[in-house]
Amino acid sequence: MLERVISTKLFGVIITVSVMALCGCVNNAVAPITNKSSAKQRSVTLQRAGDPQKRPTDSRPATYKVRSGDTLYSIAWRFGVDFRKLATWNRLSNPNLIRVGQGLRLHAPRAQPRPPTARTNPRTPPTKPKLIKPSPAVKLTSRPIKWSWPADGTVKPATSALGTKGIEIFGQRGKPVKAAAGGSVVYSGSGLRGYGALIIVKHNEDFLSAYAHNDQLLVTEGTTVKSGQQIAMMGDSDAKRVMLHFEIRRDGKAVEPLKYLPRR
Numbered sequence: 001m002l003e004r005v006i007s008t009k010l011f012g013v014i015i016t017v018s019v020m021a022l023c024g025c026v027n028n029a030v031a032p033i034t035n036k037s038s039a040k041q042r043s044v045t046l047q048r049a050g051d052p053q054k055r056p057t058d059s060r061p062a063t064y065k066v067r068s069g070d071t072l073y074s075i076a077w078r079f080g081v082d083f084r085k086l087a088t089w090n091r092l093s094n095p096n097l098i099r100v101g102q103g104l105r106l107h108a109p110r111a112q113p114r115p116p117t118a119r120t121n122p123r124t125p126p127t128k129p130k131l132i133k134p135s136p137a138v139k140l141t142s143r144p145i146k147w148s149w150p151a152d153g154t155v156k157p158a159t160s161a162l163g164t165k166g167i168e169i170f171g172q173r174g175k176p177v178k179a180a181a182g183g184s185v186v187y188s189g190s191g192l193r194g195y196g197a198l199i200i201v202k203h204n205e206d207f208l209s210a211y212a213h214n215d216q217l218l219v220t221e222g223t224t225v226k227s228g229q230q231i232a233m234m235g236d237s238d239a240k241r242v243m244l245h246f247e248i249r250r251d252g253k254a255v256e257p258l259k260y261l262p263r264r
Helices: 002-027 072-079 083-089
Strands: 063-065 103-105 154-159 165-170 176-178 183-189 197-202 207-217 230-234 243-250 253-255
Touching: 072 083, 072 183, 072 197, 072 207, 165 253, 183 207, 197 230
Parallel strands: none
Antiparallel strands: 063 103, 154 165, 165 243, 176 230, 183 197, 197 207, 207 230, 207 243, 243 253
16 A cells, blocks of 8 residues: 555656656747748838939030020030020020020920919800811921032041031141031131030021031121031141031931931
8 A cells, every 4th residue: 555655656756757847848949930931021122323213314404604605506506405495495585695694594494383274153154165267287397408518528427525426527727618508607616615616507497507626717607608608727626637527407406417418
């Protein structure tokens, strides 16, 4: 009987020790690692410096202060803008009248919000609108320009100091530089960096032509010139060798001159 009681107590002690040991193991166990791939993550978009989404669509500054020797046409040429837009943006009724120190807007002004429309009185019977027969659209066209070569010499496609299309005609110093078509001289000077002694001729409301790196300018602003008339003498002003840099622009944008000049 005494042996049975001792055996029973011993068995209880063994069970108690086993349970305590098991609990200690559980407490020292390493917590399970959560699978990170199943965790919900918030995506973050990094904006790198120079990201094309953040680049300005136009490198022109907002305004330009008129300097001595500038004309509206030379400013428009410098920034690759149609002179008509430049005049409209700045409310210039006469594009030939600008003054030194005047600030000119180089971008179109923001559109003004429309005023709220007046509400109609529901009690007032609506009147039937009067039908007006639309007049045929009038299309403004310029007379076609008959282009001619502005100088003699070896021709090479080129890019101007402003990154626009053009051609270089290599020749000898003092050789004649001629107007490629009739028109009016709207700039004659050396105010555009990279062009040297420069002449710009306005042919009509759409086309301008430019003659750069001259040695001597023979016409002044406001002079009317004929096609083939000598306007300058070939030189190397602001250039590495004697040449004529020639450009044609249509609506303020440079075009390929060889598409307009006659074949030689």
